[in-house]
Amino acid sequence: AQTVTQSQPEMSVQEAETVTLSCTYDTSESNYYLFWYKQPPSRQMILVIRQEAYKQQNATENRFSVNFQKAAKSFSLKISDSQLGDTAMYFCAFSKTGANNLFFGTGTRLTVIP
Amino acid sequence: DTEVTQTPKHLVMGMTNKKSLKCEQHMGHRAMYWYKQKAKKPPELMFVYSYEKLSINESVPSRFSPECPNSSLLNLHLHALQPEDSALYLCASGIRLGETQYFGPGTRLLVL
Numbered sequence: 673a674q675t676v677t678q679s680q681p682e683m684s685v686q687e688a689e690t691v692t693l694s695c696t697y698d699t700s701e702s703n704y705y706l707f708w709y710k711q712p713p714s715r716q717m718i719l720v721i722r723q724e725a726y727k728q729q730n731a732t733e734n735r736f737s738v739n740f741q742k743a744a745k746s747f748s749l750k751i752s753d754s755q756l757g758d759t760a761m762y763f764c765a766f767s768k769t770g771a772n773n774l775f776f777g778t779g780t781r782l783t784v785i786p
Numbered sequence: 787d788t789e790v791t792q793t794p795k796h797l798v799m800g801m802t803n804k805k806s807l808k809c810e811q812h813m814g815h816r817a818m819y820w821y822k823q824k825a826k827k828p829p830e831l832m833f834v835y836s837y838e839k840l841s842i843n844e845s846v847p848s849r850f851s852p853e854c855p856n857s858s859l860l861n862l863h864l865h866a867l868q869p870e871d872s873a874l875y876l877c878a879s880g881i882r883l884g885e886t887q888y889f890g891p892g893t894r895l896l897v898l
Contacts, residue, residue: 715874715891715894716890717878719887719888719889722886772831772836772884
């Protein structure tokens with residue numbers, strides 16, 4: 673079975689600073705995807721970034737980047753130049769290639785302080 | 787365009803009512819999903835459709851009845867719900883099973 677663990681229930685960061693959210697996962701699969709989703713108070717789940725397990729290069733999307741450590745089964749999200757609009761719940765998620773399920777972590781609530 | 791739309795945004799219903807939630811996407815995605823999300827919790831998978839056929843029913847009570855009339859539309863029919871069914875109901879779609887899922891804005895359901 674796949675599990676996804678987010679050990680930081682809540683975090684805060686000053687506007688314009690950098691913050692890193694942690695995620696670890698457990699799987700015996702070799703082909704899979706990892707995701708970070710953002711859910712602001714408006715409640716829509718928004719895809720932030722995606723990483724294919726076979727790719728060694730860490731994914732980057734503008735101010736968002738990941739540190740993917742496959743051997744350690746770690747997938748952290750770094751947000752640079754934090755903005756007020758980054759305030760949200762962040763979910764780490766795992767999906768086996770071709771499978772039905774998306775396994776979510778319990779989420780990290782991030783607050784960006786002006 | 788990665789837009790998934792859901793209607794209504796909010797729904798209040800009594801335990802004897804029958805209502806339906808609607809989800810639509812025009813991205814050519816062939817996998818569609820229903821999730822239930824309680825406050826401060828991650829989404830829980832309810833149903834999965836692949837090429838308009840039900841692929842997964844995660845032991846959801848029969849008072850929830852999904853329907854996929856075509857490749858763009860997914861419905862969730864509700865009947866005789868309980869107050870504990872109050873939650874945010876999210877729809878998602880993906881190119882195919884196991885690919886990136888794109889979520890709609892959700893329907894906030896309150897059962898009285």
